[in-house]
Amino acid sequence: MLVTDTLLTLPEPLEDAFYDAAQHIEDEHTMERLNSFQRVRLRREKQASEEIGMQKGKEQGVHTGIAGMLHAQLQQKFGDLPDWVNQRLQHADTTVLQHWVVRIIHAQSLHDVFES
Secondary structure (H helix, E strand, O other), rough: OOOOHHHOOOOOOHHHHHHHHHHHHHHHHHOOOOOOOHHHHHHHHHHHHHHHHHHHHHHHHHHHHHOOOOOHHHHHHHHHOOOOHHHHHHHHHHHHHHHHHOOOOOOOOOOHHHHH
């Protein structure tokens, strides 16, 4: 309910004129009127969406960092890497990458790192 409805009661002919004027202003500014509950809900939804986006960004950053570190270690230990190694690094999840980081310590070959 609009505040004007509770504060102002107009005769019927003026209500029509008021409605037309208000509609014209609304059309000009294309502004949606929100009540306090809608504003709070939208603010909370926006915050939740931003938090989810930040969390995904952090996870992607961790994944990229581990993959890059592992790639550098593999290259240092075994020299030029075949394409299949790069493919495995790109498609592995973070848990698998962490497992491979540990396995590289004792690995004597690339296959020792990547075997199941």
